[in-house]
Each structure stands twice: as structure tokens, then as C-alpha cells.
Amino acid sequence: xxxxxxxxxxxxxxPMENILALETMKExxxxxxxxxxxxxxxxxxxxxxDYPILSGICSKDGLHRLDEYMERVGFQLRHTWTPRIxxxxxxxxxxxxxxxxxxxxxxxxxxxFEEKEDLLLRTRIALRRMGEDDESIxxxxxxxxxxxxxxxxxxxxxxxxxxxxxSNLKAKxxxxxxxQNTNYAINLYACHPFFIQGYGSMTNGENTAFVPIREFLMSxxxxxxxxxxxxxxxxxxxxxxxCKILGYPLVYYKDIITPLKTSEIDGRPDSEVxxxxxxxxRPLCIDGPNCVIGFTPDGTCFxxxxxKKLRPGVVxxxxxxxxxxxxxCGLDSAIPQRDRSLDIFPMKYDMVIVRPxxxxxxxxxxxxx
Amino acid sequence: MExxxxxxxxxxxxxxxxxxxxxxxxxxxxxxxxxxxxxxMFSIEPSVxxxxxxxxxxxxxxxxxxxxxxxxxxxxxxxxxxxxxxGTCTLVCPNEAIEPEYNPQHKFLxxxxxGGYPYRRGGRRNDPRLSTLDRxxxxxxxxxxxxxxxxxxxxxxxxxxxGRILPAEELPLRFVNGRLxxxxxxxxxxPPVREIYPVMIGSMxxxxxxxxxxxxxxxxxxxxNEVEGMxxxxxxxxxxxxxxxxxxxxxxxxxxxxxxxxxxxxxIVRTIPHMVEDPCAIEIKYGQGAKxxxxxxxxxxxxxxxxxxxxxxxxxxxxxxxxxxQTKYSIEESxxxxxxxxxxxxxxxVPVYPKISGTRTARAVLNNLxxxxxxxxxxxxxxxxxxxxxxxxxxxKMGHPIASNIRECYLDLVKQGKQxxxxxxxxxxxxxxxxxxxxxxxxxMLGASAVAxxxxxxxxxxxxxxxxxxxxxxxxxxxxxxGIATQDxxxxxxxxxxxxxxxxxxxxxxxxxxxxxxxxxMGRSTELPIGMSDGISADDPAIAExxxxxxxx
Numbered sequence: 001x002x003x004x005x006x007x008x009x010x011x012x013x014x015p016m017e018n019i020l021a022l023e024t025m026k027e028x029x030x031x032x033x034x035x036x037x038x039x040x041x042x043x044x045x046x047x048x049x050d051y052p053i054l055s056g057i058c059s060k061d062g063l064h065r066l067d068e069y070m071e072r073v074g075f076q077l078r079h080t081w082t083p084r085i086x087x088x089x090x091x092x093x094x095x096x097x098x099x100x101x102x103x104x105x106x107x108x109x110x111x112x113f114e115e116k117e118d119l120l121l122r123t124r125i126a127l128r129r130m131g132e133d134d135e136s137i138x139x140x141x142x143x144x145x146x147x148x149x150x151x152x153x154x155x156x157x158x159x160x161x162x163x164x165x166x167s168n169l170k171a172k173x174x175x176x177x178x179x180q181n182t183n184y185a186i187n188l189y190a191c192h193p194f195f196i197q198g199y200g201s202m203t204n205g206e207n208t209a210f211v212p213i214r215e216f217l218m219s220x221x222x223x224x225x226x227x228x229x230x231x232x233x234x235x236x237x238x239x240x241x242x243c244k245i246l247g248y249p250l251v252y253y254k255d256i257i258t259p260l261k262t263s264e265i266d267g268r269p270d271s272e273v274x275x276x277x278x279x280x281x282r283p284l285c286i287d288g289p290n291c292v293i294g295f296t297p298d299g300t301c302f303x304x305x306x307x308k309k310l311r312p313g314v315v316x317x318x319x320x321x322x323x324x325x326x327x328x329c330g331l332d333s334a335i336p337q338r339d340r341s342l343d344i345f346p347m348k349y350d351m352v353i354v355r356p357x358x359x360x361x362x363x364x365x366x367x368x369x
Numbered sequence: 370m371e372x373x374x375x376x377x378x379x380x381x382x383x384x385x386x387x388x389x390x391x392x393x394x395x396x397x398x399x400x401x402x403x404x405x406x407x408x409x410m411f412s413i414e415p416s417v418x419x420x421x422x423x424x425x426x427x428x429x430x431x432x433x434x435x436x437x438x439x440x441x442x443x444x445x446x447x448x449x450x451x452x453x454x455x456g457t458c459t460l461v462c463p464n465e466a467i468e469p470e471y472n473p474q475h476k477f478l479x480x481x482x483x484g485g486y487p488y489r490r491g492g493r494r495n496d497p498r499l500s501t502l503d504r505x506x507x508x509x510x511x512x513x514x515x516x517x518x519x520x521x522x523x524x525x526x527x528x529x530x531x532g533r534i535l536p537a538e539e540l541p542l543r544f545v546n547g548r549l550x551x552x553x554x555x556x557x558x559x560p561p562v563r564e565i566y567p568v569m570i571g572s573m574x575x576x577x578x579x580x581x582x583x584x585x586x587x588x589x590x591x592x593x594n595e596v597e598g599m600x601x602x603x604x605x606x607x608x609x610x611x612x613x614x615x616x617x618x619x620x621x622x623x624x625x626x627x628x629x630x631x632x633x634x635x636x637i638v639r640t641i642p643h644m645v646e647d648p649c650a651i652e653i654k655y656g657q658g659a660k661x662x663x664x665x666x667x668x669x670x671x672x673x674x675x676x677x678x679x680x681x682x683x684x685x686x687x688x689x690x691x692x693x694x695q696t697k698y699s700i701e702e703s704x705x706x707x708x709x710x711x712x713x714x715x716x717x718x719v720p721v722y723p724k725i726s727g728t729r730t731a732r733a734v735l736n737n738l739x740x741x742x743x744x745x746x747x748x749x750x751x752x753x754x755x756x757x758x759x760x761x762x763x764x765x766k767m768g769h770p771i772a773s774n775i776r777e778c779y780l781d782l783v784k785q786g787k788q789x790x791x792x793x794x795x796x797x798x799x800x801x802x803x804x805x806x807x808x809x810x811x812x813x814m815l816g817a818s819a820v821a822x823x824x825x826x827x828x829x830x831x832x833x834x835x836x837x838x839x840x841x842x843x844x845x846x847x848x849x850x851x852g853i854a855t856q857d858x859x860x861x862x863x864x865x866x867x868x869x870x871x872x873x874x875x876x877x878x879x880x881x882x883x884x885x886x887x888x889x890x891m892g893r894s895t896e897l898p899i900g901m902s903d904g905i906s907a908d909d910p911a912i913a914e915x916x917x918x919x920x921x922x
Contacts, residue, residue, distance in 0.1 A: 289515055
């Protein structure tokens, strides 16, 4: 089972908090990978929030080709962050790990953000395709104020490998996943959390409805709906489709992935809409068992369970710092000062929403709307 | 050698030429005559023979030849009185003295064309081999990584939708006070969509079916809806429905069918102002899997008073429906108009969908319907579908199997991103070997939103004798020995509609449990696993490749 640790805070925090929380949850073999997404960056990135950051891994040759491509498109490198790699036994080092800050191409500088987002997406996909066969270029995200780190190995060892314990890498929202591989060959693109155009999520569970969902998303005509090395990537894309493409408020994500029974819909004040969505977006019902933790571009974080509630999930914390995790011991590690009696264990109708800057926690009930 | 001209009976057939040979036991038979009385084909008859036996009485052997006139049961060698193997004789025999036995060496089709009339029959394709559907297995079993569900305890929602579904991008929604609401000012038409049970009873007409059979089915369907809470729906078949049902609130569980003969539709249209509920949907029949390209035919001897009234025709005349709708000029124009006309008749509150026979051109039909915003679904009836009457050659050699037809249609929709907009209904051989739930689930995973059954429910609910060894299959001549496909009161009185209804309910409740037993280990419970093609495998690489699923051996 994957371990999930998301922390949202009004102050900048280190990813080590997430990794130590992951460590407390460790049980048995659990070393098939770790993924971290940092959002609302601090430290050396605090002053560069408007510039897109390309996160990824390259071979020597791959980096050369990447540079050539970025130059051709017109992106200018402004800043590079690379981890100080410390060799750790069992972790196979690749040539270049990086988070590179770019300036937009000249002709894009004054364009609307939607157009810039479109360019970033197309660029990321092009780079991914360039290096997919020989793994010479692996890119996880290309977006302002977002850094993604992924590698195969035990999370604690990886933190040592990347030197995260003495790094100045900080952010207000950090999502981390310790991966229990259930998807056959280990592929870094299969590692959570997943990110697309401001939306990110990670999942605990297995998605039994993966194929119809993948087919539905891939047939939407949106170029970013590709990949799917993990069945959980669809959760991120459904979130993006719901909120960005369709423009629905976040809570309808719950209605789409875990639709109510027809008889239950009658109790909703917006029953007419919910009934339409249940029918229209039937292929996006996830049919679990899954616990999804995600964030939206404004910094809202949330947790939802599928209707069968077969995966653990807990939300707790204090005003200004909340954790959304798969196990309570992780919360104890990250936010020990909280009142444990106020911890929230979302059940099948609940969507736990933590407002930006960890201002407050709201439990939205699907039955009542 | 004796000259051929002197060989007696040379132009007669031998019993070995017949598909079923009667095994009659002289020692058990008490000559009650029941078997000969019930034989629908008059294949057996009482006959007398002169029998020579040797008797010996007294203390010492004194053999004596005795000649006796004995009554026996004789099987006819007249091809028009062939034994269909129905076994009604066995059913009525008090002493187990008679039964038909299948003769695999028969030459039936060589001879059943007397008078230049090809063999016509009812039933479905005579091919007892396993169908593709029976060669599919559910191989994605949820194990430790995603625990299987408990079929008995988890809540399962085995439901589907019938009706045109708008894509999310076209829903007239607006954002008000943190919630979405339907924008009534947009003028956007939201097509009607019904939530139904994904196993439907397909189109079988009153006329093809006896009044007791149809009533039994209708009662069973109504009970399932009203008492069991299972929204099972049933299609009328061509030829209208009783006024009493049309005007009742139960019409919402039925799908009136309009076919190329338009039989019964004067009566239906006149009843519309008096209807208290809308029907579930309207099916426009363009084709039938059992006899693609053929129109329906109700033989004159089935057109008795009740049928004549419902269909609005004189009694005792053949009722042939043309092979195609006479107004059909093109799918773009006339089919669209027909769908719109039927929609308009009920104020666009009722889904209207066409039914076609399985064909390599199904995708072309589908792609036209996709572009017609009023087309509510597409029902495809595969080659293993049943019929009340057709030419044997049509049934055995015409048509397309449902599995690959439904799969390619679904994948075509996926390519266009419209897989949830126009539901596909699969029919034709679903449950052919008794595996109804497994066949249905496999079709869902190949892409069907629902399946329709006909022959299966006749077999399961009323004991229809018909099978793929051409057993019985005389639905066309009005002499159905079970009373299912006849209008002869002497025959249909044999069938108790209450018992049929009970069996319908039992069948659907059992199917529901079996579907759960399939879905639970696959970890699916909330929505029907439509298109979950990673869940199934074929036992044949060619089938797997054609259906774009995995091969497992």
C-alpha cells in the first residue's frame, strides 16, 4: 500500500517533514519509489514565482538535446537548482537531476496565462516524447511555482541521496508519496504525485475502472491526457478536466468520481445538476478502492475516499498547518501539537477541504451538498 | 440383382434421414395414445402390425407360431411430418416408453424443400458450438493489491442508461452561489434518459408469442419493477400492445416497437392522448439478427381475433412486414425524420432508438446516428438472435456475430470520444448456452451499455424446447407444444402466465446475483463496467486480437 503525506502550511516547510512522516508509516517492503511535489515555493525560488520551472532527470546526451530544444522554442534558462547528490547504497544515480527556471519565449511574454500554460504543456510533452524510449529525458512538470522530484528507492534513503536534509528547498504545500509498486515494471512516470496545469494529486489504492476512464480522458482531445503509466494518473486528469476544462467548482469532483445513488441525489439542493453529471460523466466513476489527496492552483488541498472506503486517510492539524495523510502516525510525526480528537477520517460521502494557507478545514458532505 | 424399378418405397426417405428418431419401447407402452395426441407434427401415429410369435404351453416344449395384430407407435417418414425432437411425447408418457433421439447423420436439409419451398422455421442459428461470448473469461481478479468486494454485503448498482447523453461540454449549466444549476434560459434540449436494468427483454411481439406467454412476461417485468425495485424493461416487438396496457401506468416499463409493417401503430397513436405515463422508450426496428434483411412475418393461422384487434387488421390473413421501411430513402434523411417523428409524438420526453441486425456496416449506421442528436441508442442484434419465423438459410448463414460487432462500434465511439453519448444495446445469442450473466458481463466489458434477451427468457421462463440441434423450432407454424409461440387456445392454455411471471422474476434475481459474483471479484460495484476490456480474456489468440483484449491460456 502506498504511503501518502501532504502538508499544507502558511509558512514554508521542508520536504523532510513529509519524508519523516512517510518513514513513520513504513511497513515492510516499500522502496519502489518516492515522488514529491512542492508548490508555492520558498527559498531561492521565492522571487521567481512567475517563471516556469522544468523538473526532471536527464542523461548527459539528454540534457544536451533538451537544451537544444528549449533554445529552439525560445525559452531562456534563468536559474538552475540541482540537488547535492550523496551516493547511497542501492540507489542508482542518474546523470542530471534538476529544477530549471526559464523565461518565456519573447513572443509569449505578454500573452494570456492560458496561452502560456498551453505552451508549457506542449513543451513538456515534446520533451517527454524525445526521451521516452531511452529514458534520456524524463520530465515531470513544467509550470510556475512547482517542483517535482521522483526517484526509485526508499524515501528516507532518497532524502539522503538528494541531500534534502540540508537543502534550502522549501514550500508551503508539499505532497509526497512512498510508493508500493503494484504496476509491474518500475517506471518513474508511474510515480505519484501527478501534476497537470496547476492540479496535482496522489492516490492510495488501485483503480479498477482504469481502462474505461483512460479511454474517456484520452478521447477528450486534450493533449495533456497521455501517459497513464499508473492507473492513478487518471485521478489528476479527472480533477483537471472537472475544474479547468469544465470549470466546475471543486466539490463536483467528488460527485464525478464517486456518484451518488439516484435515490440519494434527490436530497441535494442541486439535484438536477448532480443527476445530469452522474449520467454524462459516468465513465469517470473510479469504483475504487481509493483515497485521493489533491491540490488545485489556488492552493486548496483536499482528500476524498471512494464509496467503498477501503483505504485509510486522515486529515488533522492546527490553523496554519494541516496534514492530509494515509495514516495517523504520519500526522503525529508532522504536526504533534494538534488536538488528535479533532482529526478527520473522511467517510464515503465526505470531501475534506483545506483552504489555501491552511486557513481552515471544511468537511463537505456529498449527501447534503 | 433386382432391377431398381421393382424396389419398393425407393423414393421414400428412411428414418436415418431424419434428425430425430423416435425410440419407442413396446414393453413399457400401455397404448394410452397420449403421445400421438400431443405430437405437434403428427410425426408419430398409432399403427397396427401383424406380429408372429412363438408360444409354448404345457409341460413339454410344443412351440407354436401365433399371429397377433398389435398396436404400435410408428414414426412417419413423410418429410413434412418430421419429428422435431421436441419431446412432448416423452413429457406426457406415463411410462417413459417414448423419446426422440438425435441422429447426427441426418440429411434433413437435403429434403426439406418439397414443392420448391425452402425450409422455414423459428428459433435461432443451428450451431451448437461455443459462441465467442462463451470463450471469454473474466481474468482480472482483484487480489491483495485491491481487495475484492463482497458480492453479498457490498452495495452494487447494476444499472445503465437508455437515452442520448449530452457531453459535459454541452450541458447547459451555470455557476450560481457556489453551485452549478441548470440554465433554463439557454433553450438547450436535454434528451430524456432512463435508468434501467442492463439486461432487457428484447422485442418479441404479441402474435409471435401467445397471449399467456406475453402476459406472463409482462407481469414478471412489472413485478420486478414494482416489488423488487429492479427496473427491467421489455420491448413489445412489432404489432402493438393491448390498449389496457397502453393506458396503464405500467407502460413506463415497456418499449413499444415500430417496424416496417407499422402493425398496431394506428391503435397506439390513437391511444397517446389517453396515456397516463410515457413508455420507457420507442424502438424502431430496421433489422433482426436472426434474419438480416428480411421483414417480419406473422402467418395467417396466428392472426386470430385478439391479434387482429391489436394490429388493426382482418383476421386470418398473412401479415408480412417489408424487409425495409418503405419511407426509408437514406439514413441521413428518413431515419432521422422517423426518430424525430416518434420523439415528437411524445413531446421529446421518450428516448427513440433504432435496432439493426449485426452487420459489417454497423459502424456506418452508428456514425450516422452519432450525428443525429435525437438518436437515443443503437441496438445491434447479432446472428445468434432468435425469431418466430424465417428461412433456415437466413438464420443459419446470414448475419454477424455480436461480439466483434459491438466491440468495433464501441471502439469507434471511443475514437470519437462519444462512448458515453450513445448507448449500445447488444443482443443475439446472449445466454445461448445458459450463461446469461457471464455473456452479459462480457458484452458490457466489450462496450455494450445493455443487453437484450429473447430466446433465453423463453427457454428459462416457459421451458421452450428449441435448441441449436434444431429441436422443435416450429414457432412459425403456430403449433408450439409449450404454448409459447402459438395463438391456438388449445395450446396456449397449457402455459400458466403466473408461472411464467414467477420464472421471469426468479431469472432476473438470479442474474443479478451472478452479475454481482462477477463484478465483486473484479472490484466493480458503483457503475456498470462498460468498456472494462482489461477485465476479460479470450481463450483464442485470434479472438483476443480481433476484440483487442488479452489472450489467456
